[in-house]
Amino acid sequence: MIAFWVLAVILIVSAVWTISASKPVYSVVALLLNFAALAVTYVTLSAEFLAVIQIIVYSGAILILFVFVIALLGSGVAPFAMGPNRLPKIWAPAAIVIVAAFAFFVYAISQAAFFAPRVPKGPVGTANAFGSVADFGTSLFTVQLLPFEVTALILMVAVIGVITLGGEQMSDADARRNEAKVERSMREAILREGGD
């Protein structure tokens, strides 16, 4: 119970920090803290395999991708108030919408009935317990085989999409370079005629 409250405070503070940081790099750091705390939360919920996946995929792959793109774009150079990171412009309507949605959500929770949780066979970390790699893998490759295959399809679509976007950018760069060359030769021709 104490662990839950500590983790909840870390999660909420880091989430707020993520959306309010002045530079995207700070957001990435806050998000890293959030994901690490979430991984610990998953362990307390006896989902140890997913905690490891959370660290590897989210903190390892996705956040590094964000850092690469930030380095590539050099974003966040404009001042906080006027640049792309300005915050207060639609602050009031956003707050109203979000508070209303959250109030509706709390009302829906208060109307729901909850079952008492069942007790797993062993503590977290024991072999073949609920949420362990063996348990998760058995379920993934037998009962949940179709979602697993759909996962493969989604990843393939993502790879094709990224290659398409990247290739488009490259051909665009080529066209732009050609354009610049044509323009330069035209300007040189005009200069030559003017000289004559």
Next chain:
Amino acid sequence: MPAPLVNYIALAAVMFFIGVAGVIVRRNPLVMLMSIELMFNAANLLFIAFARVWLQNAGQVFAFLVITVAAAEAAIGLAIIVTTFRPEKYVDVDDVRTLKG
């Protein structure tokens, strides 16, 4: 169960709506994508909390699927951001008006 299920639902709701606030308020596409990741993670937290309560690891498998979708979304979204904002000086979603005609 370390804490009642209602606590986890409330925590996930708070995280989700912080993500919604980020998407609505921020105009930096990178931070907007990070807010979307926050929302994905709130959903994941719910999946895993319910899986733990009912001792059904279908919820965990679905959280795994959500992580895959989030990875694909981040890859494609960041590729789009790079292709769109490479020539721009500032990264601002409001500057993208190509589709307005």
